[in-house]
Amino acid sequence: MKVLAGVNGNYGDTATLTNVKIPAGGVACENFKGVNNNSVEPVGVASYKQGQDGDGKVCIYKKADVGAI
Known part of the structure; x- marks a missing residue:
């Protein structure tokens, strides 16, 4: 698993995580700068x-909501 939730924050996307488990040290949420061109990959803004806590705006969760498996 690379990223549990990927969101395009510049398009208003959000992810709210509660009571989930991912591999220790894994990326729970990544904010991407979304693009509208299928030949261009979105660029990661923050992960x-x-x-760690999410940013509370795009990646909405507290570190207690994301446990390790």
Whole structure:
């Protein structure tokens, strides 16, 4: 698993995580700058790993909501 939740924050996407488990140190949520061109990959803006709080705006969760397996 690379990322549990990937969101395009510039398009208003959000992810709210509660009571989930991912591999220790894994990325719970990543905010991407979404694009509208299928030949271009979105660029990661910020990522939040297991053990960290999300940003509260796009990646909405507290570190207690994302446990390790």
